[in-house]
Amino acid sequence: MLASAHPWLKRDWPLLVCLSIPAILAVGLLLYMAGWVLVMSFTDLSLFGRKATEWSFIGLENYERLFTRRGFLESLWVTVIFTFFSSIIGQNILGFVLAGTLRNQPGLLRSSIESAVILGWVLPDVVAAFLWSATFTPNGLVDLAILQPLSIETRNLINDHPLLIVILANIWKGTAWSYILYSAALDSVPREVSEAAKVDGATPMQRMFFITLPMIKSHIATNCLFITIGSFVYFPLIFALTGGGPGTKTQVLSIFVYNESFSVGKLGYGSAISVAMLIIVAIMSIFYVRLLREPK
Amino acid sequence: MAIVAQTTKFSKIAWPVLAWMVGLLFFFPIFWMVLTSFKTDADAVKPEYLFWFKPTLDNYLNMTENYDYWRFARNSVITSVFATVFTLFVGIPAAYAMAFNPSRATKDVLMWMLSTKMLPAAAVLYPMTFLTKSLGLFDTHFLIIMVLSLINLPIVVWMLFTYFKEIPKDIIEAGKMDGVDTLGEIKEILVPLAWGGIASTALLCFIFCWNEAYWTVRLTTTEAATLSKLIEGNRAPEGLFFGRLSAVSTAAVGPIVVLGWFCQKQLVQGLTFGAVK
Numbered sequence: 001m002l003a004s005a006h007p008w009l010k011r012d013w014p015l016l017v018c019l020s021i022p023a024i025l026a027v028g029l030l031l032y033m034a035g036w037v038l039v040m041s042f043t044d045l046s047l048f049g050r051k052a053t054e055w056s057f058i059g060l061e062n063y064e065r066l067f068t069r070r071g072f073l074e075s076l077w078v079t080v081i082f083t084f085f086s087s088i089i090g091q092n093i094l095g096f097v098l099a100g101t102l103r104n105q106p107g108l109l110r111s112s113i114e115s116a117v118i119l120g121w122v123l124p125d126v127v128a129a130f131l132w133s134a135t136f137t138p139n140g141l142v143d144l145a146i147l148q149p150l151s152i153e154t155r156n157l158i159n160d161h162p163l164l165i166v167i168l169a170n171i172w173k174g175t176a177w178s179y180i181l182y183s184a185a186l187d188s189v190p191r192e193v194s195e196a197a198k199v200d201g202a203t204p205m206q207r208m209f210f211i212t213l214p215m216i217k218s219h220i221a222t223n224c225l226f227i228t229i230g231s232f233v234y235f236p237l238i239f240a241l242t243g244g245g246p247g248t249k250t251q252v253l254s255i256f257v258y259n260e261s262f263s264v265g266k267l268g269y270g271s272a273i274s275v276a277m278l279i280i281v282a283i284m285s286i287f288y289v290r291l292l293r294e295p296k
Numbered sequence: 297m298a299i300v301a302q303t304t305k306f307s308k309i310a311w312p313v314l315a316w317m318v319g320l321l322f323f324f325p326i327f328w329m330v331l332t333s334f335k336t337d338a339d340a341v342k343p344e345y346l347f348w349f350k351p352t353l354d355n356y357l358n359m360t361e362n363y364d365y366w367r368f369a370r371n372s373v374i375t376s377v378f379a380t381v382f383t384l385f386v387g388i389p390a391a392y393a394m395a396f397n398p399s400r401a402t403k404d405v406l407m408w409m410l411s412t413k414m415l416p417a418a419a420v421l422y423p424m425t426f427l428t429k430s431l432g433l434f435d436t437h438f439l440i441i442m443v444l445s446l447i448n449l450p451i452v453v454w455m456l457f458t459y460f461k462e463i464p465k466d467i468i469e470a471g472k473m474d475g476v477d478t479l480g481e482i483k484e485i486l487v488p489l490a491w492g493g494i495a496s497t498a499l500l501c502f503i504f505c506w507n508e509a510y511w512t513v514r515l516t517t518t519e520a521a522t523l524s525k526l527i528e529g530n531r532a533p534e535g536l537f538f539g540r541l542s543a544v545s546t547a548a549v550g551p552i553v554v555l556g557w558f559c560q561k562q563l564v565q566g567l568t569f570g571a572v573k
Contacts, residue, residue, distance in 0.1 A: 019478070023390035026449045030412045036423040037415070047422075098318060101311040109312060113319035115557065120322050122556040124507035126527040127545045131325045133531070134332075134538065139341040141328050148343045172322060233416045236509045240528060258418035267422055274419030281414040 034278075040271040047265035055268075062272035072273060074248060075256040076280075079232060082167060082252050087231040090171035092224060095178025099186055100208075114179070121176035129240030132169045133158060162242050162250045169237055174230065178223055185219035186212070218292050225288035229281055253277050333543035340538035355543030363526060363544050372522040372548075374437055375512070376505035379444035383452050383501055384494065386445070391456035392482055396468055412450055417510045428515060435519045440512055444505045452501050459493030460486065499559050506552050523548040 041062055045055040066072040098117065102110045120128070135141040136157040143154055158165055189212055197207050213220070235254040238244070244251035244259060251259070253273065261270030332340050334351040359365040424443075425434070433439040463486070471485045487494065509524035516525060527548055530541060 017393075019389035020393045022386040023449060023453055026386065026446050027412065029446065033420045033423050034412075034415055037419045040422070094318070098315060101315045105312060105315070109315065113315050113322075116319040116323035118556065119326055119553060122503055122507070122552055123326070123549055124509055124524055124527070124552070126509045126513075126524050127549050130527060130531070130541065130545050131329055134329065134542070135325050139538075141325065144341070144343045144346055172325075175322075229414060233414065235417060240509075254416040254418055257416050258421075261418060261422065271419060274416050277419075278415050282411070285411075285414070 037271045037274055040268055041275050043268045045267045047262060047267055049265070058268070062269050063276070065269060066272060066276055071248075071256065071260075072276070075251050075253050078163070078248070078250065079252040079254075081163065082170070082234075082238075082250075083228060083231040086167040086170035087174065087227040088224065090167065091174045091178045091227050091231075092220075094171065095175050095180075095223075096182045098175070098179045099182035103183060103186055117179055118176045120172050121174065123173075125173070125236035126240050128169065128173055129237050132165065132172075132237075132241055136165055158242060159246050162246060166238050166242060166250045169241060170231060170234065173237060174227060177230075178227060181219060181223045181226075182216075185216040188219075189215050221288050221291040225285060225292075228284055228288070232281055232284070233277065329542045330546050332538055333546045335539045335542075337537050337539040340542070355540045356547065358540065359544055359547060362540055363530065365526070365544055365547060368521055368523045368526040369547075371437070371440075371520055372506060372524075375440045375444060375520065375522060376502050378437075378441045379448070379505045380498055380502045382441060383445045383448050384498055387449060387452040387456055387497075388487070388494070389482060391453050391460055392486060394453070394457050395460035395463075396465065421514060424511075425515070435516045435521075437520045439515060440520050440522070443511045443515065444508055447508065447511070448501050448504050451504075452497055455497045455500070456490075456493065459490050459497070462493075463489050496559070499555065503552055503556065 042057050042059060043055050044051055044058045044061075046052050098113070102113060123131070133140070137143070138154045138156055142157060146152075147154055193211060193215070194207055197211050202210070233254050234252070235258070238250055238252060239255055239258070242250045244255040254277070257270045257273045257277070260273060261267050331347075333355055334353070335345065335349050336352055336354065339345045339349050428434045428439055467489065468481060468485060471481050476484060507524070508522075509528060512520075512522045513525045513528050516522070527545055530537075530544070
């Protein structure tokens, strides 16, 4: 449209394509890898042993295994719990409450708490894992500060409540994102609307649920899209903190893929799980994008 | 009316208190790590020394011999800086093309870029390792720089795109009328105008590169190993070596925290990248 309205913009098309080539190549390489994964998912390729070289196509067998063998469905369930409680409930709501609370607060309070929340977010996952294991391990922070002074028996809290701690860790790590997004979203709501409702006698709760929330609906959907995808495929912190254990209690799908592919060595099966994950995430994304597109 | 007044009074105190508590909870583990880094390994696991202890710098002074810290730090700096520069170098022209010559494909390209985040990294590890080993690139700075650029390119292009979109097209067109060619436009007009946006994008990209802990751990052994690999490789089961591990972790995140702290505002603006408009 723009090009036809301003003929001189046409002149640069070949050059513009050239400019984009490196970026297109980079994305192309990622897609190429994804294609490789798709092909592997139809084979019995293995990391070690005979099938590492003499592999063959086995059709949909890997996909059948997703449902016939133990592992995938359990892992999917863990992932759903992890994603739902850490992102949709935890990061989302905490981020929103913080954003709503802090925007009317004096600068010092706001910026200190903002720093604390963002600090967790900028820390590398491996350091976050060290912090969390140092907090809950025997002789760790909780043990030293609470359990030992009260002479409560030392326990390995990470082994006792692994999923809970992994969820807490993810909330700690990711809330900054929701907080920042919601701060900006709340700034985009005109004050007059809220003021007008206040004059009409709406309570703060009513203003929140009937005015503010509907107005930032698309931002909520955007945020949920990002954090759901992020948590669903999240790997480094959980892997460094629990490695998926004890047993399979925190074995989310991304760790399941890793273990099946590189500990068990079944690359084909691992790839099939990845493809299944991709499909699930894609469906969730379409769902959110639909929400976004709904007429205002 | 009275009830409304009461609730507002209550909420005027309750919400800030709650916010402070959340802030403290978020901050405390980090504070404790920094504190522990000044304790000896023996003091670090004694409850009576939780806050009162004799501070020592030994953990930091011995960091080089305990963990060979500087070698890893050097690798982190090299790979993050070059990856950031390279990503911007590739990303700016691409974002320019998308922002000023939008076509029907633009939105799709953005969606495709988002979709690269959907595939679990574990799935791509095998093809990636296979490729890098057969090209003889395993454990080289070049490889890590390329991988970091590749991972961050989608988000960088996306962020730049939203910044560039804000620039009035008239200015670019005026440049065209004056006979400036496309490269000139990018260099002379676009980059100076969008400097703030480019800087926050670069900052964010640098932080992501520095923090990357999946590929840097798995595609290196010694030569190009970064701080992530150092931290990942040293755990502290049951408080073993708490002091020295805290010190090396603090030193590993120091640059990033200082950077993030200085640029908090740009970071906050940059992150919302037009998702909110």
